[in-house]
Amino acid sequence: MLPVYVELLRKAARASLEKLGVTVITDTLVEEIGAGFVRTPGQTIRCGTTLWAAGVTASAFGQILAERIGAKLDRSGRVIVGPDCSLPGHPEIFVVGDLARLTDAKGREVPGLAQGAIQQGRYVADLLRAREKGRALKPFAYRDLGTMA
Numbered sequence: 001m002l003p004v005y006v007e008l009l010r011k012a013a014r015a016s017l018e019k020l021g022v023t024v025i026t027d028t029l030v031e032e033i034g035a036g037f038v039r040t041p042g043q044t045i046r047c048g049t050t051l052w053a054a055g056v057t058a059s060a061f062g063q064i065l066a067e068r069i070g071a072k073l074d075r076s077g078r079v080i081v082g083p084d085c086s087l088p089g090h091p092e093i094f095v096v097g098d099l100a101r102l103t104d105a106k107g108r109e110v111p112g113l114a115q116g117a118i119q120q121g122r123y124v125a126d127l128l129r130a131r132e133k134g135r136a137l138k139p140f141a142y143r144d145l146g147t148m149a
Helices: 007-019 061-069 114-132
Strands: 032-034 037-040 043-046 090-094
Touching: 061 090
Parallel strands: none
Antiparallel strands: 032 037, 037 043
């Protein structure tokens, strides 16, 4: 639950839901939702109320990059980029924001949130200016400015 938040907040959110009597099930493929049930592989769960919060799938443009130039995708369809936001083997192509899967210079996965996209966009702009002058930049490092839900 809430993977972009720190573990303490994820646990608190789960505990709050469970205290209300909610059965939290994560990392499970949902095959069908109907009146009074949710079907997963090998299990039908009877329920009066269903709240489903699924993850998001990346833009179809990631699949286009994968098909045309061999970009690697994660299971959500995000394009796996190098430490400078470029495609491995294609230093002229950059992917930023929630379409990019980037592990930053500090070893943290950059969340697909507006702050990550803004920071990556600024980084790539600085990188392009530096390249024009024959300079290099350090790998991208995300700065967590906080998250609100």
